[in-house]
Amino acid sequence: MxxxxxxxxxxxxxxxxxxxxxxxxxxxxxxxxxxxxxxxxxxxxxxxxxxxxxxxxxxxxxxxxxxxxxxxxxxxxxxxxxxxxxxxxxxxxxxxxxxxxxxxxxxxxxxxxxxxxxxxxxxxxxxxxxxxxxxxxxxxxxxxxxxxxxxxxxxxxxxxxxxxxxxxxxxxxxxxxxxxxxxxxxxxxxxxxxxxxxxxxxxxxxxxxxxxxxxxxxxxxxxxxxxxxxxxxxxxxxxxxxxxxxxxxxxxxxxxxxxxxxxxxxxxxxxxxxxxxxxxxxxxxxxxxxxxxxxxxxxxxxxxxxGWVSDSTPPPIPFQLKIERSEGRCILSWKSEIDIESGIKQFNIYRDNELMGIVHGQEHNFHDAPEPVDIKFEFIHDLENKDGQITIESENFQGIKGFRSQGVYDHHN
CATH class of the missing domain: 3.40.50.1820 (Alpha/Beta hydrolase fold, catalytic domain)
Structure with a gap:
């Protein structure tokens, strides 16, 4: 082609x-x-x-x-x-x-x-x-x-x-x-x-x-x-x-x-x-x-x-959190801008302030090319009979965590 x-x-x-x-x-x-x-x-x-x-x-x-x-x-x-x-x-x-x-x-x-x-x-x-x-x-x-x-x-x-x-x-x-x-x-x-x-x-x-x-x-x-x-x-x-x-x-x-x-x-x-x-x-x-x-x-x-430039500023706050349920699974999705200076190492997912999962960001290799190439901003887990407020924070490659996102309520009833 x-x-x-x-x-x-x-x-x-x-x-x-x-x-x-x-x-x-x-x-x-x-x-x-x-x-x-x-x-x-x-x-x-x-x-x-x-x-x-x-x-x-x-x-x-x-x-x-x-x-x-x-x-x-x-x-x-x-x-x-x-x-x-x-x-x-x-x-x-x-x-x-x-x-x-x-x-x-x-x-x-x-x-x-x-x-x-x-x-x-x-x-x-x-x-x-x-x-x-x-x-x-x-x-x-x-x-x-x-x-x-x-x-x-x-x-x-x-x-x-x-x-x-x-x-x-x-x-x-x-x-x-x-x-x-x-x-x-x-x-x-x-x-x-x-x-x-x-x-x-x-x-x-x-x-x-x-x-x-x-x-x-x-x-x-x-x-x-x-x-x-x-x-x-x-x-x-x-x-x-x-x-x-x-x-x-x-x-x-x-x-x-x-x-x-x-x-x-x-x-x-x-x-x-x-x-x-x-x-x-x-x-x-x-x-x-x-x-x-x-x-x-x-x-x-x-x-x-x-061999490194340090950073003191927090990464951007994730936004537009959304929860969908499908085939016994809960799919949490969101949007986020990227930290220009230090990238995004991972997204930390919380339910009622308790860490429930991590979604890894994009690293780079010997050639300074991204790995993985495509990142999905979503977190999938099995449905639990547990309600709670879900929030996300981004963490850059300096280990600096940003402010938590606005919450979305995970309701199972």
Whole structure:
């Protein structure tokens, strides 16, 4: 099938109950004879009732079968969906396959760059959102996907809101392009970032950062001291960083990203991990990474020292609780928004303040793809001759519990 529409998948999967009523669409782009990729499939998620999409968060998988098999599922990631929804953006996952080598698809001159544009044209028509062809992009890519992101950044700098290449990407081998200096980039890698047994990714990441930072590029770098080539807990900083940048770069007047003030920001020292305002730093800029504001500067400082960014805010409160009975079972369902900073680890179900069950949320794997892909916000148990008030609280991955929901009465008479 060339393309497939997933319209209101939640209705198909779960009788209309999920965290957000939304739509998924898929498009497949066949290669031309000169293209080096053999398959390119794209899945896009669009929040419900959105009138105009402001941008697209593109999540590009890395090399290997497991990464490819997880690629489309990036569009199903609830935490990244929450970030996209905040800014009226869409979320895109991909599945790219080369004929032999991974580089056949992550080098966009092999056809994958043009395939993206063709896919967005198809998806625009399918979703009745013609603006998908024109809106800017926020890029994230892992391993081979980081190379792809870097290629897109250098080819289309005017369309890129920001980019996060994780464990890959080469800036220092590209033809000089002064326009990329104006695009916020967060280079990320693990301290023990080995690929096929070789330890080169971390230093390659640093070299890419330095190649343009020394000329004033608004770029930063964050090395996770506890990580290898896998993403570990990198999203605890990556999502916060992108959130801050999107708030500064998305325009309310047209699709061109807002150019940032070169002096109104913070800096992080790569050797000492200290943070300062830009006006406080007088020495060589290449020793300091660009950070959008004070909060993100403190987040960066914590992340590079501990491999994690802590959180003190409670997750959202579940709502619209509903109880149905069927074939001797009680089905409790609800809706909930997702904690942008720390996700949802689980929902705790109470009857009259006594814990009666747990529904697990969505975790993420080596590739930073969601597991499981689809979450049902429901709790099923056998009918008991016991009345009581049912409430739910969400708990994020920091172990912080939110306020209890409004109750629904479970009446058995």
């Amino acid at each position: 060339d393309m497939k529409t997933f319209a209101s998948l939640v209705i198909i999967w779960n009788m209309g109950i999920w965290q957000i009523q939304s739509q998924y669409y898929e498009a497949s782009i066949q290669p031309n004879k000169q293209d080096l990729y053999i398959s390119a499939i794209y899945r896009i998620w669009i929040p419900e009732q959105i009138k105009k999409i402001r941008g697209i968060i593109i999540r590009q998988h890395g090399c290997g079968i497991n990464a490819k098999d997880n690629g489309l599922n990036h569009a199903n990631d609830l935490q990244w969906q929450a970030l996209a929804k905040k800014y009226n953006m869409a979320l895109l996952g991909t599945e790219l396959i080369g004929k032999e080598a991974c580089s056949e698809w992550f080098n966009i001159e092999g056809g994958s760059g043009k395939a993206l544009l063709k896919a967005l044209k198809k998806l625009a028509k399918m979703s009745n959102h013609s603006e998908l062809e024109e809106v800017p992009w926020a890029l994230w890519g892992h391993s081979g996907g980081a190379y792809w992101c870097t290629d897109i950044l250098f080819e289309y700098p005017g369309k890129v809101l920001c980019a996060i290449p994780r464990s890959g990407g080469l800036a220092f081998t590209k033809l000089w392009n002064p326009l990329v200096k104006q695009v916020p980039v967060l280079w990320m890698a693990g301290e023990n970032d080995l690929v096929d047994g070789f330890d080169y990714v971390r230093e390659m990441t640093k070299k890419s950062f330095y190649s343009y930072r020394r000329y004033g590029a608004i770029w930063s770098i964050a090395i996770d001291l506890k990580a290898d080539h896998g993403n570990r807990k990198g999203r605890s900083f990556a999502i916060r960083w992108m959130d801050a940048v999107l708030s500064m770069r998305l325009s309310n007047n047209g699709n061109n990203p807002i150019q940032l003030d070169s002096h109104d920001h913070w800096l992080g020292n790569l050797e000492t991990n200290e943070v300062k305002t830009a006006l406080e730093v007088k020495n060589e800029l290449s020793d300091w990474g660009w950070l959008p504001n004070e909060d993100i500067a403190k987040n960066w400082q914590e992340f590079v020292q501990t």
